[in-house]
Amino acid sequence: MNINLTLIAQAVAFAILIWFTVKYVWPPLLNAIETRQKEIADGLAAASEGRSALEVAAKTSEITLNEAKQKASEIIGQAEKRATQIVDEAKDNAKEEGERILAGAKAEIDQELNRAKEGLRAQVSSLAVAGAEKILRKEIDAKAHSDMLSKLAAEL
Amino acid sequence: MATEHAEKALTPTEYIQHHLTFNAQGIKGNTDLQGFWTLHVDTFITSVVLGLVVMLLIWSVARKAQSGVPSKAQAFVELVFGFIDDQVKNIFHGNRHAFIAPAALTVFMWVLVMNAMDFLPVDWVAGAASLIGGPHTNWRPVPTSDVNTTFALALSVWILMIFFAIKVKGLGGWIHEIFCSPFGSPSFKAPKSIGGAIGLLASPLLFLANFAFNMIEYVSKPLSHSLRLFGNMYAGEVIFMLIGMLAASSIVGAAAGAIMGAGWAIFHILIVALQAFIFMMMTVVYLSMAHESH
Numbered sequence: 001m002n003i004n005l006t007l008i009a010q011a012v013a014f015a016i017l018i019w020f021t022v023k024y025v026w027p028p029l030l031n032a033i034e035t036r037q038k039e040i041a042d043g044l045a046a047a048s049e050g051r052s053a054l055e056v057a058a059k060t061s062e063i064t065l066n067e068a069k070q071k072a073s074e075i076i077g078q079a080e081k082r083a084t085q086i087v088d089e090a091k092d093n094a095k096e097e098g099e100r101i102l103a104g105a106k107a108e109i110d111q112e113l114n115r116a117k118e119g120l121r122a123q124v125s126s127l128a129v130a131g132a133e134k135i136l137r138k139e140i141d142a143k144a145h146s147d148m149l150s151k152l153a154a155e156l
Numbered sequence: 157m158a159t160e161h162a163e164k165a166l167t168p169t170e171y172i173q174h175h176l177t178f179n180a181q182g183i184k185g186n187t188d189l190q191g192f193w194t195l196h197v198d199t200f201i202t203s204v205v206l207g208l209v210v211m212l213l214i215w216s217v218a219r220k221a222q223s224g225v226p227s228k229a230q231a232f233v234e235l236v237f238g239f240i241d242d243q244v245k246n247i248f249h250g251n252r253h254a255f256i257a258p259a260a261l262t263v264f265m266w267v268l269v270m271n272a273m274d275f276l277p278v279d280w281v282a283g284a285a286s287l288i289g290g291p292h293t294n295w296r297p298v299p300t301s302d303v304n305t306t307f308a309l310a311l312s313v314w315i316l317m318i319f320f321a322i323k324v325k326g327l328g329g330w331i332h333e334i335f336c337s338p339f340g341s342p343s344f345k346a347p348k349s350i351g352g353a354i355g356l357l358a359s360p361l362l363f364l365a366n367f368a369f370n371m372i373e374y375v376s377k378p379l380s381h382s383l384r385l386f387g388n389m390y391a392g393e394v395i396f397m398l399i400g401m402l403a404a405s406s407i408v409g410a411a412a413g414a415i416m417g418a419g420w421a422i423f424h425i426l427i428v429a430l431q432a433f434i435f436m437m438m439t440v441v442y443l444s445m446a447h448e449s450h
Binding site for chain 1: 180183191192193194195196199200203204207211214215218219221222223224226230233234237238253254255257258259261262266299302303304305307308309311312
């Protein structure tokens with residue numbers, strides 16, 4: 001155990017090694033590690049942010065989908081209502097048209113009936129007169145009954 | 157093995173002495189031993205080469221360190237970095253990156269590789285030295301089993317300790333602390349009783365007690381710091397030599413020596429790493445204690 005110059009030489013070597021480490025070894029390692037730690041922290045933050053954004057988007061899409069479904073069912077309901085309406089209207093129109101046609105036909109029939117009655121009436125009087133003439137020519141003096149006949153003719 | 161350099165058989169004492177002698181060279185002209193002006197060439201060269209190799213290796217990785225996916229080498233260096241940084245963070249609560257953490261890294265890596273030289277078979281190192289430098293060239297491979305190395309490290313830490321204490325507390329604060337802690341300082345109010353007057357008269361004793369306590373602390377810190385490492389590594393080396401002697405005795409001895417040598421080497425891995433770790437932790441503790449005021 002003799003202390004000698006080796007001690008000082010070793011101390012100098014130690015000082016130089018420490019200086020070297022402080023100056024050239026430690027800072028780049030520290031820098032790399034701290035940068036990586038920051039990058040990882042940022043990455044994790046971004047990931048959790050993305051996850052929450054995804055959740056919001058999923059919720060929004062669900063709401064939109066529900067709205068769309070609701071609107072579609074509404075539209076379908078309206079369309080069905082409209083369709084029954086159109087059918088009803090068509091039915092009503094058809095009924096009215098039929099009734100109108102029927103009424104027209106009836107009126108025409110009445111007219112024809114009246115015209116036929118008129119014609120018959122005119123023919124009945126002349127037939128009656130002809131018949132009466134034939135009867136009277138045989139049995140009655142034309143003079144004696146001409147007044148009465150003219151009166152009868154006037155009554156017709 | 158031991159027989160390589162034994163034209164005449166070595167006695168156990170000569171064998172041990174051979175392995176425990178430094179390659180000491182005087183630096184004033186001739187190579188005779190010159191008291192303090194002697195250099196342990198083996199200790200110095202081994203430690204400097206090891207220090208340069210390990211720190212340049214780490215530096216070569218650190219230089220290209222990038223924050224992306226690390227290479228395997230960078231991952232390994234970062235493992236060491238993280239280990240040291242965690243230890244320092246738990247003890248020192250200041251800006252550790254400015255000095256203490258890199259100093260701790262240096263201490264740990266350097267002491268670790270110097271201790272690890274103990275794994276080289278002692279006779280191989282001695283044999284290689286004989287081949288290069290001629291017979292009876294001494295070369296002790298473990299720099300930390302030289303008390304000069306451990307004292308150099310411990311005294312450097314000691315000087316840093318005082319430097320940081322003065323830097324943080326000021327010269328006045330440091331001197332105040334030496335005289336007024338840990339037992340406290342007397343109050344200089346006018347005494348109200350006889351007991352108080354006696355207390356005031358006795359107060360210089362308090363300064364003296366504080367001063368003595370702090371001096372013991374300042375002396376014992378570098379001693380325990382350095383001798384713990386030195387003792388462990390020195391004892392480890394001696395046990396390897398004893399096992400080597402057993403191996404040289406006979407064939408049975410060689411078999412027993414091989415088994416015991418392997419066992420001790422495996423156990424020594426723990427000691428090597430543990431002593432490097434303890435030395436580093438003591439360094440960090442001493443330096444962070446210097447930053448705290450009592």
